[in-house]
Amino acid sequence: MKKSSILVTGGAGYIGSHVVKQLLEKSEAEITIIDNLSTGTAGRIEALKSIAGEASRIEFIEADLADFSMIEGIFKAKSFDSILHFAASIVVPESVENPLKYYMNNTVNTTNLVRLANEYGVKNMIFSSTAAVYGEPKEVPVNESAQTEPINPYGMSKLMSERVIKDTASANDKFKFVVLRYFNVAGADMNGATSIEEIDPRIGQSFPNATHLIKIAAETALGKRERMYIFGEDYETEDGSCIRDYIHVDDLADAHLAALEYLESGGNSDIFNVGYGHGYSVKEVISVMKEVSGVDFEVEIAPRRAGDPAVLVSDNRKIKESIGWKPRYDDLALICKSALEWERKI
Ligand SMILES: NC(=O)c1ccc[n+]([C@@H]2O[C@H](COP(=O)([O-])OP(=O)(O)OC[C@H]3O[C@@H](n4cnc5c(N)ncnc54)[C@H](O)[C@@H]3O)[C@@H](O)[C@H]2O)c1
Incomplete structure (x- = not known):
């Protein structure tokens, strides 16, 4: 994998930190992590820094994606080839009680990130989506062209984000994406x-x-x-x-590296399930x-x-x-x- 500059949102979280670990071990990418530590932990950042070793290729910025001016400041100061976007609120029952938290943190903040990606010339985006976009599928195993009918605000906030990313890429041929719909990690x-x-x-x-x-x-x-x-x-x-369908987090992390390589080598924007089948x-x-x-x-x-x-x-x-x-x-x-x-x- 060639050396590139990657922004990872939510890199102090569970899945994001495993993907950063794989990037450190298997690529030469320079990595910037943005996380507000709402559910992420400083301990994971320390663990990642120690995996990175002396010549640290990770920079951690504690910031909230809702702080649009601070996030834009980061895009002004740094140039990113790709964004891996994990940051989100993820608890389904909470999304039913407090849907606006989910639409704001997941859909609105993703929309702003996509806007910045466009304005600052980011080429690739990998987005963490979920099997929750399928709702209660009529057929299993469920494939990517099955109907998407989320039955809770969490799933809907992710589906709406997918749509924002997809429409933006349709209008800008320099911006490509892979949406990964995770099963049970x-x-x-x-x-x-x-x-x-x-x-x-x-x-x-x-x-x-x-x-x-x-x-x-x-x-x-x-x-x-x-x-x-x-x-x-x-x-x-x-x-x-x-x-x-339970998938090991390190296999899911591998899927992100494979998706990044796919986009970097000219692959088309697409949506993929990630599970064991x-x-x-x-x-x-x-x-x-x-x-x-x-x-x-x-x-x-x-x-x-x-x-x-x-x-x-x-x-x-x-x-x-x-x-x-x-x-x-x-x-x-x-x-x-x-x-x-x-x-x-x-
Ligand atoms: N865990 C699963 O089984 C699963 C399944 C399907 C999809 N996903 C998706 O994967 C992604 C990562 O999930 P996870 O399990 O690692 O959860 P997590 O809560 O461990 O990670 C999310 C990270 O994002 C950060 N964050 C949240 N809102 C933020 C904001 N406004 N600004 C900055 N940082 C913010 C949190 O502090 C945390 O570090 C999410 O997008 C989630 O929807 C997870």
Whole structure:
């Protein structure tokens, strides 16, 4: 990958920090991180600086994307080839209670970023979107041309952002994008481990009051929660619990590097699902977490939650065929173990 200047918004967050780590390890890019540390942590920035070593190629700027004049000041002072845009509010139930927070932070701030990208000649943008844009898909595995019908403001705020990016690129042929629609992201930094026993993450997921199943299962295994809940066991699946497509965060990070290379080598703007193309039920995930932790923690059955489709699994053929992304960690035990080992450290 050639040396370029990359702006990463939300680089102090879970997924953004894993992508910065891969950029440090696999490219020569100069990286500027903008993050307001609302859910991101200074600890991740320190970890990234230590991965970068002496000749630091990362600059961290604590700033809020809502501060348009400060953000424009950064674009005036620095020139970026590409933007990787992770910063967002991400909690679905909160988006239902406080939709404007989501439309402001996700859609409005993305729109401003796209405006600046245009005015300051940024060539490429990679945008973190979500399977939530599909709502309750009529067919699974769901492919990129399926209908997009988000059922909550979070999903809608992301779909609207996709549209802003797409329309802008249609009007400006010097600006290209890749939208990545992530499925269920989990796990932590593999840090070069070649076996499950060697896993020793330097960064991982630290979201406060997480709603992510694998993180909650890891917290419960370590006694940070008394018990955990399965929301519904009467779905039309083999064991009655919901099925999701869990992707290891380092594989997701690889997809960003592949997408960047694709754009830099002349690829067209496009939208790709990122998942493994198969799923596991909530009960299977819990049983694997029990196995890798050796703890038979308490699990209760609770009623279904509104808006949870029975099965949500990606059709991932497009990203594999178009940009040559190859997952390395498609292994539920490994994903659970990496999440657990990170959870021990925080
Ligand atoms: N975690 C998942 O399973 C998942 C699934 C689909 C999509 N996504 C998307 O991936 C992206 C990253 O998610 P994550 O899981 O790493 O969440 P995260 O909360 O760990 O990361 C988001 C980062 O953005 C920062 N941020 C938020 N608003 C900001 C603002 N106004 N200005 C500056 N910084 C701001 C936060 O401090 C944080 O560091 C998000 O866009 C999210 O919608 C995540």
